[in-house]
Amino acid sequence: MGEMISMLILWVVVIGLMWFLLMRPQKKEQKRVQAMLASMEVGDTALTTSGFYGVIIDITDDDVIVEFGNNKNCRIPMQKAAIAQIEKPGAE
The missing domain is CATH 2.30.30.100 (SH3 type barrels.)
Structure with missing residues (x-):
């Protein structure tokens, strides 16, 4: 049972790391582009x-x-x- 919980925690950490490395920079870039277009x-x-x-x-x-x-x-x-x-x- 403890092995299953540790595996679940590992998957949550991996998914959180993937979001932090992939999705967050993309959202920052989208905000930058929107701000640039708004300031034209x-x-x-x-x-x-x-x-x-x-x-x-x-x-x-x-x-x-x-x-x-x-x-x-x-x-x-x-x-x-x-x-x-x-x-x-x-x-x-």
Whole structure:
């Protein structure tokens, strides 16, 4: 009986460790991305996940419109998290 309890405790520890090592960093990253998307403003420079830099020219509830130069615009859905990084103008 004591062997079964120690095995159960071992499984609980292993599952807790897996959550701590895998799930917790993922949740932190999701919070970081949500905060970044919430702080976006028109005029910020956006880096997309595909590696393109552009300037945000319009933000709606569902989409972000980014200009990549020479009047080349792209509509990016907010839910897809295709924006990897935001740089504020004047920030170094």
